[in-house]
Amino acid sequence: MGSITLEHVNKSFGTHAVIPDISLDIKDGEFIVFVGPSGCGKSTLLRLIAGLEDTTSGVIKLDGKDMTDAAPAHRQLSMVFQSYALYPHMTVYGNIAFPLKMANQPKDVIDKKVKDAARVLNLTDYLERKPRNLSGGQRQRVAIGRAIVRQPKAFLFDEPLSNLDAALRVNMRLEITELHQQLKTTMIYVTHDQVEAMTMADKIVVLNAGRVEQFGSPLELYRSPANRFVAGFIGSPKMNFVDGAEAAKYNAHSIGVRPEHFTISRTSMPGSWKGTIGVAEQLGSDTFLHVHVDSFGLMTIRTQGEQEFHHGETVYLVPDATRIYRFDKDAQSLK
Structure with missing residues (x-):
């Protein structure tokens, strides 16, 4: 025992x-x-x-x-x-x-x-x-x-x-x-x-x-x-966080979206966040994109490998609405 x-x-x-x-x-x-x-x-x-x-x-x-x-x-x-x-x-x-x-x-x-x-x-x-x-x-x-x-x-x-x-x-x-x-x-x-x-x-x-x-x-x-x-802390790369007005749309003080829970496109989509690629880490099986999003700052996106994204490209991100995490003012999770 x-x-x-x-x-x-x-x-x-x-x-x-x-x-x-x-x-x-x-x-x-x-x-x-x-x-x-x-x-x-x-x-x-x-x-x-x-x-x-x-x-x-x-x-x-x-x-x-x-x-x-x-x-x-x-x-x-x-x-x-x-x-x-x-x-x-x-x-x-x-x-x-x-x-x-x-x-x-x-x-x-x-x-x-x-x-x-x-x-x-x-x-x-x-x-x-x-x-x-x-x-x-x-x-x-x-x-x-x-x-x-x-x-x-x-x-x-x-x-x-x-x-x-x-x-x-x-x-x-x-x-x-x-x-x-x-x-x-x-x-x-x-x-x-x-x-x-x-x-x-x-x-x-x-x-x-x-x-x-x-x-x-x-x-x-x-x-x-x-x-x-x-x-x-749990998850790699780490979760992206957004505060302010965007979080308020979800009745939260802040929201979190994991890098793998985004759709990424070169064309604008309804509800998308516009950003510019800073660094593209192409690992073969995965590609990690570090995107400077207007108003939100730097965000990390995980997408399929062998994607031809490059520094300076404009992209549009749509978070999966079913996979958004909400947090209150004390940083506790909201159901």
């Missing part, structure tokens, strides 16, 4: 509340992603769960048992950090086996667990290598292997892919997702990358200034954002 419950958890440094008040219920076996901008408190929240930081107030329960004041070693959680933190003088086998040796496990048990973990992570052929002879992705898998052999109730990942290049990030993202499907163990993953959050998570916790803005599945957050912050 690996359920984790937070009840009114608060963390303050002096008079500054980093985590003002958070309550969450994470079920056994779920893959949860904490996402938000830098400084929003996501790593601090993960460290509170791990026991690496003390709570100021509130309760943290693991499988229903109060572990708020328990030492990290007693929580049966394994943490994988941004830094691999491997011992350079040890082989891959030695690095993965290290926590088991520290726990005085029998040699035959250690050998079986290390080889089982290596098989799951495709490291069997690298067990005798030193970390300096591994790629970044392989080193990260070794760090994950060291966590796996402890057979924890939950894995905690603190931005584990941020040191990798773009291609390796994609590969490791898939590997960690597949690992979760194999192990069926609770995982909490911290990232500032909302694409990682959307592609990996069963549920996402969107954090802003230490507060939970919304907690739900990726598609729930995409389709029904609770407020303008979530609407702007």
Whole structure:
């Protein structure tokens, strides 16, 4: 079992509340992603769960048992950090086996667990290598292997892919997702990358200034954002926002339209917004157009790939009336 419950958890440094008040219920076996901008408190929240930081107030329960004041070693959680933190003088086998040796496990048990973990992570052929002879992705898998052999109730990942290049990030993202499907163990993953959050998570916790803005599945957050912050943070490219008289037409303080929810044309259409293309990013499968719209400012439009739009062209945009998001003066979503 690996359920984790937070009840009114608060963390303050002096008079500054980093985590003002958070309550969450994470079920056994779920893959949860904490996402938000830098400084929003996501790593601090993960460290509170791990026991690496003390709570100021509130309760943290693991499988229903109060572990708020328990030492990290007693929580049966394994943490994988941004830094691999491997011992350079040890082989891959030695690095993965290290926590088991520290726990005085029998040699035959250690050998079986290390080889089982290596098989799951495709490291069997690298067990005798030193970390300096591994790629970044392989080193990260070794760090994950060291966590796996402890057979924890939950894995905690603190931005584990941020040191990798773009291609390796994609590969490791898939590997960690597949690992979760194999192990069926609770995982909490911290990232500032909302694409990682959307592609990996069963549920996402969107954090802003230490507060939970919304907690739900990726598609729930995409389709029904609770407020303008979530609407702007979830989705890539980000949502376009319009205030003023245009928003008032929809009985809202502001409206939002995702880049993919526009019709674009070179000829004027009823209800269209006239604009001029600034930059056209032609990616093959998609084309992203950055359009300077009269009165509204810069807007991002996503259209089909291989479109022959160019800098300086005049275009007309029509938002899909059924996909317009409305927000009140407090930036909360209107139904």
